[in-house]
Amino acid sequence: MIIESMYPPAPANRSERVHDADAANAALARLSAVRKGYLTDRFISSLLPRAQLQPLRSPLINTGTYVRSEAIDRLVEQWLELSKPEGQPCQIVSLGAGSDTRFWRLMDGPWKEQIGAYFELDxxxxxxxxxxxxxxxxxxxxHYSWSFGARSVRSPNDVRITTSAIILVDLGGQALHSSRYHLLPCDLRNPPGDIFPGLFKEYLSPTLPTLLLFECVLVYMSPEASSILIQWFVDFFSPSTHTPSPGALGCTVYxxxxxxDSFGQVMMNNLRARNVSLPGAKPYPSLESLPSRFLKHGFTSGKALTLRNIRSNYIEPSELERISSLEMLDEVEELNLVLEHYAITWGVKASSSISPWIEWGLRPVKQQLADTV
Incomplete structure (x- = not known):
């Protein structure tokens, strides 16, 4: 059953069109990696028109897409695993979600009971x-958007409906609400205090452990706008009269x-040729500077790794061997240069330094092997 309210969509501006193209490129890269056997994702073709006709990407792009996806998947799954002893479901907020399929992949696997609410904003x-x-x-x-558990949702006419078989369509088809999944339209560069209270309504709980996902989003924003954005969530998950014990807040940025440097300038020139700028990159000239994005907002901890480091030390040798057998990769030096300029940063804001959430993060293969002995 679908309930729909009719509001005219807002016209797209140039920035939205650029971001839309980048979101499509990321989805096409993932589709290519799936078709070549790097990744498993039976949902990505449903989000791309004429998926079977799309060209494959180069081995370099396929490899980078694999490393990025594998690392972020591990962080998300570990966050969900840590919530089990707490006896609480998690919330995940994907900002600049594009054509990401993570919600459906999670709901199709062993983690579905840990998902309390999943938000996608773009x-x-x-x-x-x-x-x-x-x-x-x-x-x-x-089916995956509405069929897991009856939850209360609110219709556009403010009528409370409790059922697992309803998906609400709002804002002229730009927004969806269901028992666990919420798709919300917004411009993240706008003041979050002006847009988030109305968007999240009663769906986002300050008491549940919550993970924020930013994949190639903050780098396109001004440092001031991204700082205000993160601070809004920090404030929302801080102790208050109404929420004396807020849930842990985690954040992942890719x-x-x-x-x-010289290779970075080549990357920048290629982006400028597409009329794309990266105002959010300037404050982070080094890997060591990346965790400051979280620490300056009072996060308990923060860490960053390059994709090159993740590929070399955080993925099992057997898996690397499998990946290398899929395609001949001639541009190894170029691959390393590219992976050296992409990073995954994660941070957590927990109630105390002895919280189990402090253990959240990627672990090198040697440590993983030691833990199993």
């Missing part, structure tokens, strides 16, 4: 296309950095 043009794909009966995505 420009209206992006969410409109994603909402249309979800609502397409042939995609199969509707983006390029250190673009002031």
């Amino acid at each position: 420009f209206p043009d992006v969410t409109l296309k994603k909402a249309m794909a979800i609502r397409n009966p042939r995609s199969g995505l509707q 983006e390029m950095f250190g673009l002031e």
